[in-house]
Amino acid sequence: MNVINESPRRKELTRQAAQLFVQEGFDRTTVRMLAQEMGIKSGSLFHHFRDKQEILAAVIEEGTQNALVIAREALDRGGSGADARLHAMARAHLETLLTDRNAHVVALYEWRRLDPEARAHLSHLRDAYEALWEQVIDEALAEGLIHGDRFLVSRLVMGALNWTVRWYDPEGPRTPDDLADELVAMITRRPA
Amino acid sequence: MNVINESPRRKELTRQAAQLFVQEGFDRTTVRMLAQEMGIKSGSLFHHFRDKQEILAAVIEEGTQNALVIAREALDRGGSGADARLHAMARAHLETLLTDRNAHVVALYEWRRLDPEARAHLSHLRDAYEALWEQVIDEALAEGLIHGDRFLVSRLVMGALNWTVRWYDPEGPRTPDDLADELVAMITRRPA
């Protein structure tokens, strides 16, 4: 068994698993379905992953890690004003939701299926990501761009963003940029 | 079988099922677990519900119907200004999320487990509820209380609200009123 291994083969298998988990849900996706999607037999699956749970953890880890990287890049690259940084974060968030859509949907819906150890590990990753948001929101508060409770505002904003996976249609007329603009406009106050 | 029946016994069973569905998820909740929670044997369960799916549908229907009733009452009772009505809707939404928490969590997480017929039926209920929101948001837009795209704003707002089930702690210091205030303050613009 490869256990902690990060082979390219495993990465590809993880990507395919994410797709199935989205379509069917984790519990309804059998190891036989996973194996077929991957073009192997169900037994061979356990050469790459210790058990079914580990596949779920791998899917979620992949998505969260990417989100973190993209958000950090966006902040490093972006402008210096709170408004620009708010925009950059929102856009980065929505872009990840597109490119790694499957992984994020799985993370949102199947988080509770993780066993305690995996959950603890992945919680750290997620916390790191949310810390970025709170930092940017702190800056916006400091500049007077938005008002209110730091904790509540960041939760409400992340809720609005995360919820987009439930209704956003990439084929539709709206780009991630549009959404980011609309969101930032909605929560920031410029004199009317 | 009672099939379409709405006996008080069935209502109580539905409430208990909701609790288990939240704890374990629909797929992981076995009919034997449900029966034990209800104090009967697994076979007896199918006297009240045609199959497991019907229990899920009953749980979600219950929650959505209550949300609709409460929201309508809040709007009828509430003031006439867009600001007051926005507050009333937000407060009503958060209150339902508290009193019928289990049912709503199930509705959010397990919606996709519904079979097509049940989903079609419940979609109508949900659409009716969302129509209330869009109406209130239209009023707020007309009054210039908020700006932006009607569709996007309502989705973002409902996202922020629905997401609260993932982090809101009823035992914590914040009341649903606090949340509603914060949300409305965040999205409305009063001259700074």
Next chain:
DNA sequence: GGGTCAACCAAGCAAGCGCTAGTGTAAACG
């Protein structure tokens, strides 16, 4: 050119699943 090793397969086990069939019983009804 023997040894190593990742990757895969065939076969199947033990457990658990949703659901059914057939029966019992006590209260309600005419």
Next chain:
DNA sequence: CGTTTACACTAGCGCTTGCTTGGTTGACCC
């Protein structure tokens, strides 16, 4: 009184589940 009705029980069928076991294959290595 006999019949119906609501609710519960026991027993288990047929199937699927996650996972294990023991073995095969082909590419690479000193």
